[in-house]
Amino acid sequence: MVADTAIRAVHRLTARWCADLAPDGGTVFTAAGLWPLLAALADGADGTARRELADAVGVPAEGAAGHARELIAALRRLPGVGAAIGLWTKPGLPVSASWTARLPADVHEVLATDGAQARLDAWAARHSNGLVESFPLEVTEDTQLVLASALAVRTEWLRPFVPSVLCPEAGPWAERAIAALYRRTALLDRLAVADTPAGPVSELRVLGTGGIDVHLLLGEETAAPGQVLSAGLGLLARRHPRVTGDLLPYGTPGPGVTVSRSLAYRPEQWLDVVTPRFTVAAGHDLLRSPRTFGLVAASCPDRGHFPGIAGDFPLAVEAAAQNATASFSARGFRAAAISAIAVAAGGIxxxxxxxxxxxxxxxxxxxxxxAVHRTSRLVLAAGWVERPDEEPSGLYDSLEDGDGDDTDAW
Known part of the structure; x- marks a missing residue:
């Protein structure tokens, strides 16, 4: 189980990231993947850099690397989740043995002069199950140390969705044929409408294998992406009142939600869902918003900031980035991210x-x-979809067990 301290800290960083979101075409990110790197840096920093990094990670700098190691270990124990940390340093850099001892074992390698980028790309592909093919930053001649993390998430729906087509009559997707997914269930409480600071937000929880669920969040048209995602975090923390589908009033009680009475051959009530299939990918340059990640002072090259890492050898952050991808399909959800920080100098x-x-x-x-671990409520990945998949060829190909009779499979 992931410790409550780590969950609160990761969600705090997720909220900071949400507040800084300005997606263009959609985005995906994972604070759970980045947090261990920032925590490890905080442990080895001093001065203003240490204070800013500690504020960003939400735990005291002293012992933060230990928390990073524990989080990586906890993530590795979750079914459907893969996590790793990597550390590469140039020969001759006097890396502190006590600092590396607080990281996961056997992660320290030499940053080779030749072929370093190819090796880092291979590491990224291997630890993301091939979803992220390239390392998020390039090594330069000045790079002395590279600290990276990988997080991969995979879950299969308990029963698959049925492929469909969505053709909105209004809005940004009007007159487009969207590759959609359809489900019908008798479990109306999988949908809820919440009263949040961003206005009403509709939340659909799709349950997957390995205790990993995906929550789809639809706000009002005027709500910003960061506001809607922050509302989702508030729902996880039970900070916002929510009314489930079985108790919603008739009419249109929330974004995208319609409640009505209909004639049926059986007395069951139904929840019908139509949602786009999507794949999103994003690259994040973390130094564009250094305050969000506690990297303002740490990236100042005028002096060294990490004596706990390399003693008197002056080190400053020269680059920090994350490459991430996520896909939501008829059968399941996949997400992966590589984070890295480089330190330099439907008859009658x-x-x-x-x-x-x-x-x-x-x-x-x-x-x-x-994407949420059901028991601990740890957010493994978050994102915003602006450009769903277009209707593909072979859309109506048959799916095993995908007959739409998903009455109690969520």
Whole structure:
């Protein structure tokens, strides 16, 4: 189980990142992947850099590297999650043995003069299950140390969605044929509408294997991406009141939600979901917003900031980046991210006999998502979808068990 201290700290960093979001075409990021790197740096920093990094990671700098090691170990124990840390240093850099001892074992390698970038790209591909093919930063002649982390998340839906097509009549996706996914379930409480600081937000929880779920978040059209994602974090922390689909009033009680009565052949109530299939990828230059990540002072090259890492050898952050990707399909969800910091210098039937409650959730404009470990509520990845997948060829190819009769599989 992931420790509560680490979960709170990661979510705090996630919230800081959300507040700084300005997605263009959609984005995906993982604070859970970046946090161990910042914590490790905080442990080895001094002065203003140490204070800023400690504030960003939300734990005291002293012992922060130990928390990073524990978080990586906890992530590795979660089914469907892979995590790793890598450390490379140039020959001759006097790296502190006590600092490296607080990192996961056997991560320290030599930063070779020749072929270093190819080796780092191979490390990124291997630890992201091939989802991220290139390392997020380039090594320069001045690079003395590279600290990186990898986080890969994989879950299969308990029952697959059914491929469909979504053709919105209005909004940013109007008159487009969107590759969509459809599900019907009798479990109306998988959908809820919450009252949040960003206004009403509709949340759909899609349960997957390995205890990993994906929460789809649809806010009002005027709500900013960061506000909607922050509302999702508040829902995880139970800070916002929410009303589940079985208790929602008739009409349109939330974004994308319609509640009505309909005729049916069985007395069950239904939740119908139509949502886009998507793949998003993003590259983040963390030094564009250094204050968010506690890297203002640490990236100042006028002096050294990490005596706990390399003693008197002056080190400053020269680059910090994350490459991430996520996909939501009929069968499941995949996400991966590599973070790195470089330090330098649907006949007529008989009339249905029952009138039942029917809830529809239709996502036909930009929305957010959170990939969450169900038990601990740790957010493994977060993102915003502005450009869903277009209708592909072979859209109606059959799926195993994908007949749409998902009455209790969520």
């Amino acid at each position: 039937p008989p009339k249905p006999p029952y009138r039942v409650r029917e809830v529809e959730f239709r996502v036909d404009r930009p929305f957010g998502f959170l």
